[in-house]
Amino acid sequence: MKCSIASDKFRRKFAEQIEEICGERISLCYQCGKCSAGCPVAYAMDYLPSQITRFAQLGLIDKVMKSSTIWICASCQTCSVRCPRGIDLAKVMDALRILAKRKGIVPKEQIAPLFDGIFLGSIEKYGRLNELSLITKLNMASGRPFKDVSLLPIMLKKGKIKLKPQKSNPGKEVRYLMRKVEKLESK
Amino acid sequence: MARIGVFVCHCGTNISATVDVKKVAEIAKGFPGVKFATDYRYMCSEPGQDLIQKMVKEHNLTRIVVAACSPSLHEKTFRTCTQNAGLNPYFFEMANIREQCSWVHDDREEATLKAIDIVKLATAKVGKNNPLQTTFIPVEKKVLIIGGGISGIQAAIDVAFNGFKAVIVEREPSIGGRMAMFDKTFPTLDCAACILTPKMVEVNQSDLIKLYTYSEVEEVSGYVGNFKVKIRRKARLVDENKCNGCGTCWQRCPVRLPSEFDMNLGKRKAIYVPFPQAVPNVPVIDQKHCLYINKKKCGICKKVCPFEAIDYEQEDEVIEEQFGAIIVATGFTMFDHSIYGEYGYGKYKNVTTGLHFERMLNSSGPTGGKIVRPSDGKEAKKVVFIQCVGSRDEARGMPYCSRLCCMYTAKQALLLKEHNPEAEAYVFYIDIRAAGKNYEEFVERVQDEYGATYLRGRVSKIFQRNGRLMVRGCDTLSGTQIEIDADLVVLATALIARPDAIKLAQMLHIPYDQNRLFTEAHPKLAPVETVTTGVFLTGACQSPKDIPDTVATASAASVKACGLLSHEKLPIDPQIARVDVEICSGCLACKEVCPFGAIEKEEIVDRVTQQKRWVAKVAPSLCNGCGACNTACRPGAIDLDGFTEEQIFGQIESLTADKGNER
Numbered sequence A: 001m002k003c004s005i006a007s008d009k010f011r012r013k014f015a016e017q018i019e020e021i022c023g024e025r026i027s028l029c030y031q032c033g034k035c036s037a038g039c040p041v042a043y044a045m046d047y048l049p050s051q052i053t054r055f056a057q058l059g060l061i062d063k064v065m066k067s068s069t070i071w072i073c074a075s076c077q078t079c080s081v082r083c084p085r086g087i088d089l090a091k092v093m094d095a096l097r098i099l100a101k102r103k104g105i106v107p108k109e110q111i112a113p114l115f116d117g118i119f120l121g122s123i124e125k126y127g128r129l130n131e132l133s134l135i136t137k138l139n140m141a142s143g144r145p146f147k148d149v150s151l152l153p154i155m156l157k158k159g160k161i162k163l164k165p166q167k168s169n170p171g172k173e174v175r176y177l178m179r180k181v182e183k184l185e186s187k
Numbered sequence B: 001m002a003r004i005g006v007f008v009c010h011c012g013t014n015i016s017a018t019v020d021v022k023k024v025a026e027i028a029k030g031f032p033g034v035k036f037a038t039d040y041r042y043m044c045s046e047p048g049q050d051l052i053q054k055m056v057k058e059h060n061l062t063r064i065v066v067a068a069c070s071p072s073l074h075e076k077t078f079r080t081c082t083q084n085a086g087l088n089p090y091f092f093e094m095a096n097i098r099e100q101c102s103w104v105h106d107d108r109e110e111a112t113l114k115a116i117d118i119v120k121l122a123t124a125k126v127g128k129n130n131p132l133q134t135t136f137i138p139v140e141k142k143v144l145i146i147g148g149g150i151s152g153i154q155a156a157i158d159v160a161f162n163g164f165k166a167v168i169v170e171r172e173p174s175i176g177g178r179m180a181m182f183d184k185t186f187p188t189l190d191c192a193a194c195i196l197t198p199k200m201v202e203v204n205q206s207d208l209i210k211l212y213t214y215s216e217v218e219e220v221s222g223y224v225g226n227f228k229v230k231i232r233r234k235a236r237l238v239d240e241n242k243c244n245g246c247g248t249c250w251q252r253c254p255v256r257l258p259s260e261f262d263m264n265l266g267k268r269k270a271i272y273v274p275f276p277q278a279v280p281n282v283p284v285i286d287q288k289h290c291l292y293i294n295k296k297k298c299g300i301c302k303k304v305c306p307f308e309a310i311d312y313e314q315e316d317e318v319i320e321e322q323f324g325a326i327i328v329a330t331g332f333t334m335f336d337h338s339i340y341g342e343y344g345y346g347k348y349k350n351v352t353t354g355l356h357f358e359r360m361l362n363s364s365g366p367t368g369g370k371i372v373r374p375s376d377g378k379e380a381k382k383v384v385f386i387q388c389v390g391s392r393d394e395a396r397g398m399p400y401c402s403r404l405c406c407m408y409t410a411k412q413a414l415l416l417k418e419h420n421p422e423a424e425a426y427v428f429y430i431d432i433r434a435a436g437k438n439y440e441e442f443v444e445r446v447q448d449e450y451g452a453t454y455l456r457g458r459v460s461k462i463f464q465r466n467g468r469l470m471v472r473g474c475d476t477l478s479g480t481q482i483e484i485d486a487d488l489v490v491l492a493t494a495l496i497a498r499p500d501a502i503k504l505a506q507m508l509h510i511p512y513d514q515n516r517l518f519t520e521a522h523p524k525l526a527p528v529e530t531v532t533t534g535v536f537l538t539g540a541c542q543s544p545k546d547i548p549d550t551v552a553t554a555s556a557a558s559v560k561a562c563g564l565l566s567h568e569k570l571p572i573d574p575q576i577a578r579v580d581v582e583i584c585s586g587c588l589a590c591k592e593v594c595p596f597g598a599i600e601k602e603e604i605v606d607r608v609t610q611q612k613r614w615v616a617k618v619a620p621s622l623c624n625g626c627g628a629c630n631t632a633c634r635p636g637a638i639d640l641d642g643f644t645e646e647q648i649f650g651q652i653e654s655l656t657a658d659k660g661n662e663r
Helices: A008-022 A034-040 A049-058 A060-066 A077-084 A089-103 A112-127 A132-139 A149-159 A172-186 B021-028 B046-059 B071-082 B099-100 B108-126 B150-161 B192-203 B248-252 B291-297 B300-304 B354-361 B405-419 B438-448 B501-508 B547-565 B589-593 B627-631 B646-661
Strands: B005-007 B035-038 B062-067 B092-096 B137-138 B142-146 B167-168 B209-212 B215-223 B228-232 B254-257 B267-269 B317-323 B325-328 B351-352 B383-389 B424-429 B453-456 B459-465 B466-473 B480-486 B488-493 B536-539 B569-572 B577-579 B598-604 B611-620 B638-640
Touching: A008 A049, A008 A089, A034 A077, A049 A060, A049 A089, A060 A089, A077 A089, A089 A172, A112 A132, A112 A172, B005 B046, B005 B108, B021 B035, B021 B062, B021 B108, B021 B453, B021 B646, B035 B046, B035 B291, B046 B062, B046 B071, B062 B071, B062 B108, B071 B092, B071 B480, B092 B099, B092 B108, B099 B108, B099 B577, B137 B228, B142 B150, B142 B317, B150 B167, B150 B192, B150 B209, B150 B325, B150 B547, B167 B215, B192 B209, B215 B501, B228 B325, B248 B300, B325 B501, B325 B547, B351 B354, B354 B405, B354 B488, B383 B405, B383 B466, B383 B480, B405 B424, B405 B438, B424 B466, B453 B466, B466 B488, B536 B547, B536 B627, B589 B627, B627 B638
Parallel strands: B005 B035, B005 B062, B062 B092, B142 B167, B142 B325, B167 B209, B325 B536, B351 B488, B383 B424, B383 B488, B424 B453
Antiparallel strands: B137 B569, B215 B228, B228 B317, B254 B267, B459 B466, B466 B480, B577 B638, B598 B611
């Protein structure tokens, strides 16, 4: 029933963590709802983007981390460009995802984190994205192996995907980026 | 026989779209006494007015009817026009065929018939109009200001700046009012005393301003230009002329009492000045608690006073003065929140109000600027502010928004954080209303920079758990019920009218609303005037106002008052009630119904019996010509100039005569 909000100190620390990762101050939010109003994927979220900000303000970390919202966010940045308080909410969502990964609270049913992992793995290996392996691995991992099979011949015919991975040399830059991502996530 | 001219206005298409104005003018030509009738696009325009004046000369007209808009809009215009045409200005009537006809109908034929009837009524009346003359009354060049808070102080300064005399009557021993109790003011965080005391000193030093502190207005009679006011100067038991405020008396007084100025958080003596910067700096003896007055013991103050200023025998004194105008600046009082049992006021010592907190913040206040728990005097680190206590609550409080609680709560949260950066501030609010210059920015700073936690929702309950004060509320934005353990709870109680506001309103003949707030003459266009000419409003007695708004209305009211005083004589509308003393039976039923207190009793010698008897007498400057007395008068002794019975019955006859024939 009752939910004691987190202590002042705890909330300040949480807000500081977010600010450290993405440079955005959630305390600026005055809950106008502009972000939620314009979010194109809000229909699929369990909480609206503005509610997530509110939970974050009150330090209700569990609610934030366990919500589908932060994973469903497509980072389209509609909210960011429209926010009257100048908060880049897409960045905040990024930060919340990072924090969730750090704490290891990633809901099992979420595909987005899987996708991110496989996507980055492909980049690391080939220097660029291999669509076929991404689709296959993702569908296998999420337990839906035949999900996109019917699309395969059409996409092959149109040259949208190749059977053989196209390699470009994953040079210094890519390795540097990968290290940075790892560092950010494991901090 | 009157020669009537009828002028029908198109008002662009406002009238002509719905009313066949040409037909109205054509038919009006056939009404009794009408010698000329025409229509014109805009009668109020200069060519329109020229047309009237030209036709008066050409057709030798003696009465004018303009069929156009509401008299409240252009009656004055056409009265002047009639006067410029060489006629008595009251030989004019306005037929309202816009607001009362074209605007409210859409059937052109019916509307035209109605317009014809309206014009007919006006022509029937105007033929019976009497020439009326504007009369004048002299003006006493002095303003009475009731209330010595920031509102009254500013008004007095502005009146004096305009070169007129002002008298402030203040109930408390010192001027300064509520503002003197505040610590800092939003949104600039100016110290309240630093910006108020120079004004208090200015008032005290001005040759044009007289201060009656510890005094109350007891009776008001008369009318604009000549108000007669009785003022009770309560016995201070200290001679204001002898005392120089040295302070020896209150230092030596043995009686310690809770200080009202410090919201009972501090102490004062039985002889005291409410606060160090008091103006005048003359103490007053609390007769209820003084040992000498009650038990004939002590008498120390009298013994130690080096100026022999203490006078136990002093008595209340009632003085009478005359004023040309009155400015009401009586301010507000705080809502009694004990009605909210769930907030535990009275039960828990650490549940206080905004004013208590304000005194605690003040470095010269009872705690020396420390925020403490009243229960044990220990520092309060976790403070919960609750807004809208008594405001926006039709069921148990006031229906209105008190307007400044959002801002002062934000300020108090900020000051709490400044006093102690480790302190936590929680604010329960419904909406944040920060509609003022730099207000929104201020609240945002408090939330973002100072980290005050704003929770959107009312508090349901304050209770005690394990010796801690628990506040249970809700945050509707996150949809969570919330419990906070608090050291101190600060209630932002509603600003309400003073309990004796009605008494003063009746004294001044000014209306008040369902919340006992004084009513302005017009909410938009006459915000500081009242319907009683010469009585003006400023500050929170009209509606809750913050300091900037209060000062603005004070200046506005003083300009209006000085405007009146700048006339040697004031004109009064001659369309007022007239008593025929031959018929008047002296029953004074008229006096009972008059909302303006314009009717007095007068003794005359009866012409026939040569005996003295009472009759009603109308004070021309007070009468607004409403006609209430007219209808209340049983013998029919009262008539209303401009709306005489002859005129009204003439109108009725003009309509019914025809209608009878039709049937």
